[in-house]
Amino acid sequence: MTAVLPATLAAVDLDRTLIYSAAAAGDTAGLEVVEFLDGAPLSHATPASWELLAELAGRALLVPVTTRTVAQYERVRLPVVPRYALCGNGGVLLADGVRDPGWDDWAAGVAGRAAPLPELLGLLGAVAGQPWVRTVRAAEDLFCYLVAHARDAIPAGWLADTAAAASAAGATLSVQGRKVYLVPAGLSKAAGLLRLRRLLAGEGPAPRLLCAGDSLLDAPMLLAADAAVRPAHGELHEQGWTGARVAVTAATGAAAGEEIVRWLIARA
Template sequence: MSTSVGAPLGGEKSPQPVTLVASDLDRTLIYSAAALQLTMPDAQAPRLLCVEVYDRAPLCHMTETAAALLDELARVTVFVPTTTRTREQYGRIHLPGPASRYAICANGGHLLVDGVSDPDWREHVADRIAGECAPLAEVRSHLRTAADPAWLLKERVAEDLFAYLVVDRAALPGDWVEELTAWADPRGWTVSLQGRKIYAVPKPLTKSAAVREVARRTGATRTLAAGDSLLDADLLLAADRAWRPGHGELADCGWDAPNTELLGERGVAAGEEILRRFLRDAHMQEARG
């Protein structure tokens, strides 16, 4: 995803390289209590910082070490939170460090600039979905018909862009997601199972497309990325360098790519290690000038 920068005029100094860091949030940088995967004795567990409160209770965390790393990272790179969350859900997160000017929500459906959705980007995404995909109403109708009330807990639409189901994983038939994928694929939709949620997302709705737009606007010369789910695969593939934690949908299916490093760490420890790798790479690029 490198962005070309014109050659400097004679006698001018080359522009300082700009590193863009695009990272998924849930189960990549931030973790619910159920996803922490702490393996050490309680007395040796790392101190945790709560970064999201929901219904007046702490929901997501990162280690204090990870918080310090993110604070530094956001000061030396263009750090872009890149999430499938809706804008409202993203608004509950309070990450350490300076506020990011750019953020990507709804899996690329909304490009936030200083907290406000960019209307031109939203229109561009809507046009592509309308031209390449079956309507959302058709997908929702199929989901309602195909899902079994025995394991379906909720059916939701996010930002009028995509749909998802909240399910009882223990009761979900093992081949149901595969069958849904076979139905959705020729209609231009992608299916992803993440925890208790099954997402149905239009194929043009990608994190990588929105990140390319941020790279274009910022003049970034290098892009780093991290993520754990199938909805992050396009983001990882499009980056110059990427990292995948030892847990999650991509790890479960053995996903790999030449530019992606597969980490052994799982849970909140993986989030800390990802930030350490981001920062190390950014400093190396800065030193090379």
């Protein structure tokens, strides 16, 4: 691992950071479709951001860090194939596209410090029959999430009560668009990313860490970075969240994704 380690590791969230649904993009005119689901366009990016992402991959070790499952991640058409990718909120490592079983063991141990997955799933499943709920699912046997028909339809009172119950169960609640995630507190993008950086470095110096993300699940990763950037939209922006080494884009929507890639290139 250490023989090809570059000086900089660029860890980047995908949804609402690099890629955008039609609703989150702001305007899909002129955008490139980078993900299809059942033959229909699902995620978009500016053509420039996709070209620049290939440039970034030539300057730094580009590591996508996403809450997506492996199957969901593999739907995204990246301009380069990253050597490493962290899926499942840091709970799954893909190395050259192959799942690392040793990493699975580590993640299972970390997730086991929270309440059992069926208990967390039950917090979401209790409202599965409500008209505002589209689906409730488990992901990678590590965490679970709810998909609502619309973000505005999610009851604020239910969110507050579920966040409190999740915290008591050793989990974190995060709202990303129409999705509500319940993730064991120890299973984080930051924990996975820092573990990967240690393994890559071995006995040598750790690479400089640049990070980008938009959600509460990204916050620890942004704070752990040597320098980080978040878009001027999303869960963190709505909460007015910031950090000493965290920049904020001027743009929103898909244009922010392009600004983020340019920001990373300038520092890689």
